[in-house]
Amino acid sequence: MSNSNEPSVNLWPYVGYYSLTMVALTIALGILVVVIPTLSKEFGKAAGFAISFGSANVALYKFVRRNGRLFNRGEYWTIVLLSTLAAFFISAPLGWLAIAGEAKQHDLSNVPLAVWLGSVLFALLLTFGLNAAWYSSRFGRTLLKAELARRARTTPRRSARAVLRFTEAEYRSISLFRRNSGRKTAHTFSVIAPRSGHAAFLNRPRSCGAA
Secondary structure: OOOOOOOOOOOHHHHHHHHHHHHHHHHHHHHHHHHOOOOOHHHHHHHHHHHHHHHHHHHHHHHHHHHOOOOOHHHHHHHHHHHHHHHHHHHHHHHHHHHHHHHHHOOOOOOOHHHHHHHHHHHHHHHHHHHHHHOOHHHHHHHHHHHHHHHHHHHHHHHHHHHHHHHHHHHHHHHHHHHHHOOOHHHHHHHHHHHHOOHHHHOOOHHHOOO
């Protein structure tokens, strides 16, 4: 986690990334099960962990890519809680369908209510623990290092292009001022050139700015 003094950001977009990824991966798993019905239950359990990891990893990647840092402490626990609730609301209909299908084959009326509540509580705690692990700095540091390296490679080029566009705009304004005011050109150079720090560029021959 990053410094807690950093201002918090809106986490709902990243909860959305988590939810959309989970839905997409769950649909993909359902299609795979239909196409290959011989898949074992152990594969389904492993796929559940993979879906949880993939969903949190996408949300964490989007956060690091946009903010250039990891979650601070408040953001961390908030995203863990919101992602857990999102996973619960996404999984609840699937769980209900699974129970309805099982009820057609076996009588579940004798199952105590405490068992159902305990199962739901266990699922919530398991999902919360997994999200806490996936969002932790252990996984986030790798994404952060990659993002910082990407920015280090691309930022100088972007800065150079931005400076060039800015200086061209200044030069056009100077040329227009020169044509309209004549004697005030020297004053314009003395004001704009020191601010931009590109006197050599601004002192190009006068023909370059005439259009």
